[in-house]
Amino acid sequence: MKKIAEREKQLKARLEELMAHLKKIDSELDEPADKDVEERAVEREGDEVLEVMGQVELQEVRVIEAALKRIEDGEYGICVDCGDTISEERLDVLPATPKCQKCAS
Ligand SMILES: [Zn+2]
Numbered sequence: 001m002k003k004i005a006e007r008e009k010q011l012k013a014r015l016e017e018l019m020a021h022l023k024k025i026d027s028e029l030d031e032p033a034d035k036d037v038e039e040r041a042v043e044r045e046g047d048e049v050l051e052v053m054g055q056v057e058l059q060e061v062r063v064i065e066a067a068l069k070r071i072e073d074g075e076y077g078i079c080v081d082c083g084d085t086i087s088e089e090r091l092d093v094l095p096a097t098p099k100c101q102k103c104a105s
Pocket of ligand 1: 079080083084100101103104
């Protein structure tokens, strides 16, 4: 089994990346709209894209935070639904996943 500390490092790095990006999205959304009408319309569309992106990333942040909590509790790598061990191959691809392949599908 791959060391949990390694997974933790990986998850924390991803979390930091997400937080930095979310902060950037936030500051971009806060930019004052002092341009002409056409530019504002383009910017609004861009804002919507940013908002959707931010929501997707926030969701991922929550999943990662939950995974880090499970590491803390010593429950990492165990399916929250059935209690089975989640396969290493699955954790390699989805280190933050709370469920085994069977329960997730
Ligand atoms: Zn399961």
